[in-house]
Amino acid sequence: MHINFLLYTWYHSLAKCIYEHVSEETITITTYFYFCYFPIYINMAESFVFDIANSLLGKLASYAYEEVSRVYGVYKDLQEIKDTLLIVNGLLLDAECKKDQKQGLREWMRQIKNICSDAEDVFDGFEFQHKRKQVAEASNSTRAKVRHFFSSSNSLVFRPMMARQIKEIRERLDKVAADGTKFGLAKIDIGTEFVLQRRELTHSHVDVSSVIGRENDREEIIKLLRQPHGRGDGDGDRSLCVIPIVGIGGLGKTTLAKLVFNDKRMDEVFQLKMWACISHLDDFDIKLIIIKIINAASASIFTPASAALSFTLAHKENINNLDIEQLQSRLRHELSGKKFLLVLDDIWNDDRAKWIELIDLIKVGATGSHIIVTTRSNSIASMTGTLPSYVLKGLSQDDCLSLFVKWAFKEDEVIKYPDLVEIGKEIVKKCAGIPLAVKTLGSSLFSKYDLNKWIFVRDSEIWNIEQRRDDILPALKLSYDQMPSYLRQCFVYFSLYPKDYTFFRNDITRLWVALRLVQSRNGSEQLMDIAREYIDELNSRSFLQDFKILGYFGTFKVHDLIHDLARYVAKNECVALDSLTKNIPECVRHLSVVEYNSIDTALFPKSRNLRTILFPIKGKGLDKRTLLDTWISRYKYLRYLDLRYSSFETLPNSFSKLKHLRFLDLSYNIKITRLSHSICKLHNLQVLKLTGCVELETLPQWLGGLISLRELFITTKQSIMPLTLFAKLNNLQVLVFYKCDNMKFLFNDTQQLTSIETLIVESCGSLESLPLFIFPKLQTLVVSECQMVNLSLCNEIPIQKLMMNHLYIARFTGFLTIPSWIEGVVDTLETLQISGLPDLMTLPECLTTMTRLKRLWISGCPKLASLPRDFHHLTTLKHLYIYDCPELYLKCQPESGEYWSIIARMTTTSIEILQRVGVTKSSTLKVKYNIL
Template sequence: MAESFVFNIADSLLGKLASYAYEEASRAYGVYEDLQGIKDTLSIVRGLLLDAEHKKNQQHALREWLRQIQNICYDAEDVLDEFELQHKKKQDLEVSGSTRRKVRRFFSPSNPLAFRFKMARQIKEIRDRLNKVAADGTMFGLVKIDVEPEHSLQRRQFTHSHVDASSVIGRENDKETIIKLLMESNPRSDGDKCMCVIPIVGIGGLGKTTLAKLVFNDKRIDDVFQLKIWVCVSNDFDIRKIIIKIINSAFLSASPPPGVAIAHQEDINHFDIEQLQIRLRHKLDGQKFILVLDDIWNDDRTKWIELADMIRVGAGESKIIVTTRSNSIASMMGNVPSYLLEGLSQKNCLSLFVKCAFKDGEEEKYSNLVETGKEIVKKCAGVPLAVKTLGSSLFSKYDLNKWIFIRDHEIWNLEQKKDDILPALKLSYDEMSSYLRQCFAYFSMYPKNRSIDVIEITTLWMAHGLVKSTNEFVTVDSNTRKISEQARHISIIENDSLDRVLFPKSKSVRTILFPVEGVGLDNESLLDIWVSRYKYLRFLDLDYSSVETLPNSIGKLKHLHILFVSNNKKIKRLPDSIFELHKLQYLALNGCPELETLPRGLGKLTSLRHLWITTKQSVLSLTEFANLINLQLLVFEDCKNMKFVFNGAQQLTSIETLYLDNCGSLESLPLYIFPKLQSLAIRSSKMLNLSLHNESPVQKLMLKHLLIDNIPRLLTLPGWIEGAAETLEILRIYELPNLQTFPECLTTMTHLKRLIIRGCPKLSSLPSGIHNLTALEELYIDGCPELCRKCQPQSGEYWPMIAHIKSIIIKEEEEEEEDEEEEE
């Protein structure tokens, strides 16, 4: 890893030397030719570093050579930083300095002539040192490689499909889950040749390939699929090579049983891509196959689509398993949820460790070693390859001191073979781009098991030039002394950083953001400055601010799209001018308990899409809201005086999502006002009677998602829910202490996919026709003791009616208490 890191440092240094800023400064000080010499020599050394990657294990002297290069690069960075600082001082002086100052500066140690001599001497020294290491590199037999390091990355050896299942520990449940997915019908197999692609995702050494092998070699797979094809992709996602591997593997899979003559396999290595794709399609046409694509690193979606189009000629029920370390690759290739492989349990890890460290039964003689082994296993974090590495390193070693040495030393300090854990993990490091490798290396500065603060680590990266902060995006904290005139987007993360002199006088600011909870604006005069100065603001975040009102001038922000005034405990009113914001799309006024009323003119905000409201008003004007023709989401939060949502008979035809949270005085909810409503959430509204406004016949609704939470008066679900029988997909019932029954209309919900019931202690039964909910994929019941008992797997009386549901989670209170005790 060290030589790759040195390459990154050299690469970064070359980038600086090639920049226009350094070229301009070097010409101004007459050291251009010297810096170009460093650049040329460094380019040679950079190429030699790539060859050192391949030869590092053969010559130990290369480590010292690499250390020398690293030191030279760091010294060169220091020289260049000093050079850059001096040039900036010179520019500042030319702008603001007087003649008197210039004369005084000529006789100071920092005058241009003295600085030039100093720089020339330091640059010559750096160049001489670089020339020497470049010459030493050729003595080591290194040659210059003119390719990027990404093209010479380490890769593991190609995998094969064989596995001794008896040697694999702790993956039986994982295997059964994947096999179950393989046995299921494809979601879109009817008329659509979109084969099911199942990604198995996990870090290096976790056992993704081993799991794929276990599945691939299971006898049930032989009975279901006509062809079994194993392809290790690993290096580049070379379409031609992959096709050849698929054809060859398919040929062997279709071979006759032992004792029967095998047909001669044609040599297809010389075929062009057209011949290969014809042969591939012929081989797979109409066949029901399982294809394992092991060790995928390619994130080029066009390549994957090209390959998928060729193999889509197989039977619709064919399946593909993909193993990869990358969630993004899994998402790109998979069309079912990824299977996220987890680490082994401590018990299974210990069993695997003992298997690797001892001969069969031998561990019984060395109980003291096994006890130490338990502590060694903890550092492996459930990763099987790490367990194997440490266990194998102790095989036939019975000296307790050697075991203690392994226990007390970090795994990366131990000698590693090519198939051990560190080489496997290094593949992920190699896959990172150059600048990410340098960023990653800084994590080593933090102690083990410590949470790393995001702001702290990014600040560290910025300090060392790994993250370039432009004039365009600025984070403001107590250390900020000035904001550039070119700043467009300002993020304020500390309250005590709000000094008005910081903020630029230009009109270029587009965003003002307070991203930290609890940190907001408490300076009304500064808000006046922002509103009057930044005419082109698109995003103004006043979350957690403490101002009593907004300035009248806010109406001049004609370009404002988003305005957050949430969680302001002081604001009492809004100026009428707010309704001059004709481009406003998002307005958040929730968490403002002192807001007395919304000013008239709300209907003028015709671009508004999302609106969050907390107000002391008892009723709102339906006429005003009816003019908001683009309003899609409406949230009422902590509106404690509100008895009726609206006063009027008009309909709000654009609203698709309605949330009512903690509106304690609310008595009724007329759903007919919202004919296009798709999502409805009602929480903590203790006076609400949901049974009102039950029309006959039942009004047809478009609801897809319904949440009812903490409505004590509810004895059964409201009758109007029957109006959503053809559309409802998710029904969540939380904390209804008096709910006793479900209406029979629940069994007519033909599109219901998720039913979640929690905290309904009096609910003891399900509708008798619950088995008719064939679309139901998830049933979750928690905090309903009698109902939980009746739904227990195998033994519960309702089990036969719900057993067809894919995911069933039944939690009883006793089990929860036990789980909490175990966690503590």
């Protein structure tokens, strides 16, 4: 305690000194907190409670909550809760910084988290009752209306109960708000971009001998800097090139920039070299950046370090009080006519207008001047770069081991401990090529020769190993802290999945939507579309890897260290159950089973807090009906229930108790023969997946009770799908039929389903017709392995225009050409995938008139030997993928191929030509072109 107090006093004094005396920099409140309160060793932190409270604020402001509150006359109470929560939210920002210094603050924050969760349960319950009332009123059954009148859902009965629950929530919030002031917390109103830490300022010096494995990267960047100047800033000016270096935190972007900056060859190329770290400038303050560049330019003139430092400090005092007009004049004077190299290290801000403003001020140098930008964000790299981003990769295993040995052993000691080196080889594997992770683990073992300590590090998650401020976990957490609140909320759920898991984009986004982590910004946007934008943003911030998107579909993985970060942040909020799990905390809200043999009934918490139960491992599900009964009776607040690959013949009638449930996955339950009608009482259910339930006789008659249903996946033995089953599902957007072997006709009526946007029909071998006119708003169509369907007749009754964005046609024999109705989508189609069509001989000529086509995927078409004329007219095409089409493969070869001249003229950024050699795909010969 005494040591912590001394550390706190020392940090506080340092911060005060910096805050009062470093006048040339604006010290933000976040920087002040960082210096004051960030401990030398970081501890396991609670979930960022501010994000949870902020998320509830968004939900309380949603149309659904406001509508229900007005109907039941409690709108004023709802607003009062929002006002109090806003106050509490402001106090939470201060509490996050002081929780290690003030006893009782952690408990106070835990109470707020519980209140927010309870409030969400209360309001979700009200929303459910409102939907239940709507279903009863829409029913033609007098019995149903009478039953509703005498039930607790009757507003005369329900309103007083609702008022009592709201009053309890409001009183609990008022109390914690009052308690917050007792702790001396200050209300901080700086919006959702508040962060707890900042990276320290960087400098340009580097000890080259300490850097391992970046020689090739250095040479590649230097090659770019020395090549003839061909491209400018993107606006017609060829005097300035910008090279972005992008990658995950801890990868060594700054180190690489230093290696290039200090290379003696750069002194021969550039008259002026400048280094400016701007990571701490949240708002990309142009004035402060100009001051930094002027100071760097002035310091670059002097060789002796002392003279440069003396001049720079004096110069700072002279220019600090200049206004922006005087500063820009001084800047242009310093740079004008000189060929310069400027490094802008660690850019976080993505305000393009400010970036252009800065570039306009500094593009006065001589032709050949360059800027190197380092950033963790792909979108910032794209915004700043005039050349393609240099995407920094991880180190090789050999380089990682060399670096690890350098940090773990004293010089010449490594030969004494061959056993430790062998364990070290296993330790560096978990670092996945990230130099900072290697350094972190190596440093933690420096001069420790106890075999057990090395084994502990090898077998532990990185987030369980003590970390200093400059180690890998704080470096990665900085990226997490920089994310907006809505992304931080979503990010933690990666911890529910095992490492090296292949995520399907639509699966993780469904989880986020089910947990109401996604809010429409204007009330009209589709939640899944917003969630997919979240995925794109996480990828842009270098959190994802192996990111592959093909229109509606997409997959990715999460780096092992990012997975560790997610587990670190989630703590007890999310638990992945495996064979090492000895107990599950009562406060857990989201649970996954990543090792099937680890299921132990006694482990599951008795509290009713659980919101998510997930089985992410293929082929492993629940086979204990008694455990399912326990879950249903105990966890009444479940939002997401994944029962894939389970073994039940029927489902319990008690399912209707799960009134908060939004996602139910029963896929690949090969024993289930019928569904309980109680499922149709789940009025909040948004996604129902019955994929691969091959013994399911029929769908429930009262399916229309699922008034919130957005996605329905069906496998059934029915031969005809009555349209009346779907007529009342006004919110249904995604409809999937898979292995409906007996189904000959999709629907027995010509009535249109105007809400359907995505239709997937796969492996329905008896299906004869696919009437697209029933789906006038169809945007995505997937038809695969339905041999009896004549796709040429899919649009028998003409409609004015097809609105399709994504079209996938796969695994058809006897398919000679693409249906002519594709001409109706030339103005809208963005994705076209054609695969597994062994008899396809030609592509439609209208393909070259598709004005929005971005992705074209052709695979498994061995007889396809030609591309349409004017193929290079596809100016919007970004990705072209051709696989296992031997004729096209030969004709697309560089220089020698018939179509090479066409491909070379295309503006497509990525072209992949792959051809199978031998039998297996693993022996594929791959040729990849990047046309820029």
